[in-house]
Amino acid sequence: MSATIEDVAGRAGVSVATVSRALRGLPNVAPSTRERVTAAARDLHYVADPAASRLAGGRGLSVGIVVASLARWYDGQLLAGAEAELLGLDSAAGYELLPFSSGAIGGLDGFLEARPFRKRVEGLIVADGPLSDGQVDRIAEAGVALTTVGFLHEVAPGLTIDQAAAATSGVAHLRALGHRRVAWMGPVDHHGLGFTPSAERLRGYLAGREEGGLDADPGLVVPAELSPRGGAEAVRRLLELPTPPTGLVACSDELAIGAMQAARDAGFRVPGELSIVGIDDHDVSEYVGxxxxxxxxxxxxxxxxQLLLAYLSEGTAEVVHEIVPTRLLVRRTTGPVRPGATSPTP
Amino acid sequence: MSATIEDVAGRAGVSVATVSRALRGLPNVAPSTRERVTAAARDLHYVADPAASRLAGGRGLSVGIVVASLARWYDGQLLAGAEAELLGLDSAAGYELLPFSSGAIGGLDGFLEARPFRKRVEGLIVADGPLSDGQVDRIAEAGVALTTVGFLHEVAPGLTIDQAAAATSGVAHLRALGHRRVAWMGPVDHHGLGFTPSAERLRGYLAGREEGGLDADPGLVVPAELSPRGGAEAVRRLLELPTPPTGLVACSDELAIGAMQAARDAGFRVPGELSIVGIDDHDVSEYVGxxxxxxxxxxxxxxxxQLLLAYLSEGTAEVVHEIVPTRLLVRRTTGPVRPGATSPTP
DNA sequence: GTTCTGGCTGGAAACGCTTGCACATCCTGC
DNA sequence: GCAGGATGTGCAAGCGTTTCCAGCCAGAAC
Structure with missing residues (x-):
């Protein structure tokens, strides 16, 4: 059907070994030979069969990337960034990015149980939730390199924002505006105290609240599923409180956007009666203010x-951990607390 | 390193051929044997090397999906839907979804030139722009099955909404509200008259405008890049017109969201002075009204x-084309034109 | 004119699996 | 009892590469 390396060898009048070397740019191939082989390959529209290459050489640069859901903004951004980087490589050919969404399988646990990445990728980028030591071991056993995003693990390279600090700075911003009663919405971890990004953010909120001596009413923390809908539902509960908050930090922008609209629908002015801060800077956030x-x-x-590739090539190099910065983007959903407005007019 | 089929065969006391058959559920394997093999495989944590399987059997269920950019909402949804379907399969194991974003390569043309999918996937879902006959041929030559989304091609199965009709119905909605001066924003095809979804939508807008006898001022069509930013910029140009439109149909919701905010910032009330309709129903659209x-x-x-798989298995079956429905979702950015407000107060 | 390098090249053995084919066995039904 | 299917299993030939190893040939050094 499609041309094989032997066809190329025949046409160029050399052996398959030489074709292999010539096409991959290995040394010890006479320039004239290389040229002849290249021409033959071009004429025949030859491309090496990745399955065969992989079987024979062990090589192959394919990285898996585990996200919660391909449909989420955050995960799309991550994929796009990873893909661009992979394409920018010198040996751009032969790369492969395969996304796994843990949500579609049985969660991260189910995924690591089934390990569909075995014998399939050289490296794995995990961007969903924390990994237990056991899970990291399972990945290592499978012989694949690991890099984390959004959280860190001692033995694997990774990078993340300081999740807790991000939330804390949201609280601090509101406090500086005079708010004393600041709420939180986000996923709550039912399986004990996890170290998911969401849980870290909640911790940061709690820390900020305490640090600033703000209202510590437990009712100010409401669970919400990470979607605009979740935000809308959660904010309604907050606004029904006997004394509603004047400030709100949401675990993600999607949440904040849903909350923002629902609060307005409920007759609260934003930021007049309720100031809202999100986390992430979603594409549309700038445009909804x-x-x-x-x-x-x-x-x-x-x-x-980059970290994954470096780790892969340098072998036992040290484990790199990076904390990347966040920045407060003040737009139009936060403002000074209205004098004496701890209990806003409904 | 990792267990091979031979290890399993040894442990189960059978030949590798039997292991292969037993593990893949082929007939002609004694129940007791199958059980023994399964147990051995489990003990050894065996999984077949996909590269080897593919090389030997030719089989493998991997589908490529070509989208414009992994970071866009639309493309994320598409990926998520495709992944879920692939996972729901009976032979769920061994599936593989690999996304290609044409934006990151040299556009759809560059992608089809390089054809990184050759010898790598059984099928390709193309969701970006129209495909010329020549391009379809190139895909066919590579021996991969094709399915299109968002547009149709005569020789390949595919599905899409009626892009033009979607835009037309947006115009019709505004017309019904009394608008006579309805604008459009979206990408414009510089390479002649393409048949991209965007171009189709523009055609639908033009048709709706004509059909309704609305203002046909060419200045009402403004080019915009498909992002909130693009929408914001485009709407500013519209509002600077001597006679600004009272209605606007945007080629996508991202565009509409950007436009909405920028219009308000410019002092125009939405929908009081400008009614806006988007296309797609982006996740946040409901929440920004x-x-x-x-x-x-x-x-x-x-x-x-599903279409791709059916085509793949039934071979030369007829080419299925489906038009999927859209629906008008009236929320809070459209309203009746204000009496005598063809020229709104700036 | 040898011998010795070192650059190029080809032969052939993997790599781990699938599958066509042949070969036992064990039932049927006569 | 015996031909003739089923049924279950193993052997071995690939699949298209990469890579180890050996061999060839030119030119350099003696």
Whole structure:
């Protein structure tokens, strides 16, 4: 059907071994020979069969990337960043990025149980939730290199924002505006105290609240699923409180956007009666005027690929951990607390 | 390093051929044998090397999916839908979804020139722009099955919304509200008259405008890049017109969201002085109150996989083309034109 | 004119799996 | 009892590469 290396060898009048060397740019091939082989390959529209290459050589640069859901903004950014980096490589050919969404399989646990990445990728970028030591071991056993994004693990290279600090700075921003009653919405970890990015953010919120001596009403923390819908539902519960908050930090921008609209629908002015801060700087956040703690997710995707590749080539090099910066983007959903407005007019 | 089929064969006391058959559920394997093999494989944590399987058997179920950019909402939805469908398969094991973003390579042309999918996937889902006959041929030559999403090609199965009709219905909605001066924003095809989804939508807008006898001022069509930023920039140009439009149909929701905010910033009330309709029903659209022509992108991703698989297995079956429905979602960015407000107060 | 390098090249053995084919066995039904 | 299917299993030939190893040939050094 399609040309094989033997066809090329025949046409160029050399052996398959030489074709292999010539085409991959290995040394010890006479320039004239290389040229002849290249021409033959071009004429025949030859490309090496990746399966065969991989079987024979062990080589192959394919990296898997584990995200929660391909449909989420964050995960799309990460993929795009990783892909761009992979394409920019010198040996651009033969790269392969395969996404796994843990949500579609049985969560991260299910994924690591089934390990569909075995014998398939050289490296794995995990951007979903924390990894237990056991899980890291399972990945290592499979012989694949690991890099994490959004959280760190002692034995694997990785990068993340300081999740807790991001949330804390959201609280601090509101406090500086005079808010004393600042709420939180986000996923709550039912399986004990996890170290997911969301849990870290919640910790950061709690720390900021305490540090600033703000209201510590437990009712100010409401669980919410990470979507605009989740934000809308959660904010309604907050606003029904006997004394509603005047400030809100949401675990993600999607949440904040949903909350923002629902609060307005409920008759609360934003930021007049409720100031809202998100985290992430989603694409549309700028355009809905959402104040947020921004991070550059795409750059993190690219950087993760770099770390993975470095780790892969340098072998036992030291484990690199990076904390990437976030920045407060003040837009139009936060403002000074209205004098004496601890209990806003409903 | 990792267990091979021979290890399993040894442990189970059978030949590798039997292991292969037993593990893949082929007939003609005694139940007791199959059980023994399965146990051995489990003990050894054996998984077949996909590269070797592929080389030997030719089989493998990997599908490539070509989108414009992994970071876009639309493309994320499509991927998620396709992945879910692939995972739901009976022979769920061994599937593989590899995304290619044409934006990151040299556009769709560059992608089809390089054809990184050769000898790598059984099928390709193309969701970016139209495909010329020549391009379809190139894909066919490579021996990969093709399915299209968002547009159709005569010789390949595919599905899409009626792009033009979607835009037309946006115009019709505004007309019904009394608008006579309805603008359009979206990408314009510089390479002659393409048949990209965007170009189709523009055609639909023009048709709707004509059909309704609306203002045909050419200045009402402004080019915009498909992002919130693009929408913001484009709407500013529209509002600077001597006679600004009272209605606007945007080629996508991202565009509409950007436009919405920028219009408000410019002092125009939405929908008081400018009514806006988007297309797609982006995740956040509901929460920013955007009126839009909605489509279920995730379902399309899933359906595309079904079509591809059917085509792959039935071989020369007839080419299936499907038009999937859209629906007008009236929210809070459209309203009746204000009496005598063809020229709104700036 | 030898011998010795070193650059090029080809032969052939993997790599780990699938599958066509042949070969035992064990039932059927006569 | 015996031909003739089923049924279950093993052997070995690939699949298209890469890579080890050996061999060839030119030119350099003696």
């Amino acid at each position: 959402l104040t947020t703690i921004g991070q550059d997710v795409r750059a993190q995707g690219a950087r993760a690929v | 955007l009126t839009t022509i909605g489509q279920d992108v995730r379902a399309q991703g899933a359906r595309a996989v």
